[in-house]
């Protein structure tokens with residue numbers, strides 16, 4: 578099976594021809610570095626795939642590369658790992674670059690999504706109790722499975738519990754963070770993750786929020802917009818297919 582089939586792009590009914598992008602053309606003709614990393618991590622973690630995620634994670638990995646290239650000193654954190662797809666991609670790239678530091682990952686694991694608030698139930702986010710319950714369960718994962726998928730990365734630690742309470746379970750001391758990935762879908766945990774990490778960011782640190790611009794999870798954008806009004810980043814970039822990048 579070709580990589581376009583594996584990535585679910587080959588038979589997509591769309592005007593978009595993947596091979597018109599050199600990345601996807603290369604994937605079929607000898608391999609593309611990014612898509613190979615994306616697909617390896619997806620398979621290793623049993624994660625789902627879609628084209629928009631491929632695009633958002635491409636921006637995510639560019640920002641990881643940026644932090645590494647600039648030598649921004651500090652640790653790495655992720656809030657919201659589900660089965661570990663983005664975690665494994667980030668950890669793989671950190672390893673490839675011989676990075677020294679720690680990678681802290683926070684998630685409820687078996688708990689899935691936390692409870693929605695009014696900020697989440699806006700527009701397409703107002704889905705009804707049954708869909709909410711289904712989504713909450715869909716994003717549950719087993720900590721042991723994620724630990725197994727990340728076992729080859731000794732600098733990774735998993736912290737299980739609800740955001741923000743789980744932050745109290747880890748002693749970060751004077752640690753500063755060079756890169757934070759926030760992917761928790763909802764208003765409150767996005768708000769609380771940003772509030773927790775902001776005073777701990779290194780100069781030039783990058784925060785990527787995966788759910789910015791999502792119609793199904795509008796609370797994430799509300800949280801980011803409120804946060805950046807109070808703490809303006811040096812650079813703010815909104816992705817065409819969702820996601821936001823904040824550089825401090």
Ligand SMILES: C[S@@+](CC[C@H](N)C(=O)[O-])C[C@H]1O[C@@H](n2cnc3c(N)ncnc32)[C@H](O)[C@@H]1O
Pocket residue numbers: 624656657658659660661662663664683684685686688689690691716717718738739740741760761762763766
């Ligand atoms: C969309 S998934 C993350 C996807 C992941 N980054 C990936 O690469 O597949 C959202 C995650 O946020 C977690 N989550 C949502 N609300 C949370 C909260 N209040 N505390 C801890 N984890 C939470 C869920 O358990 C779920 O694993």
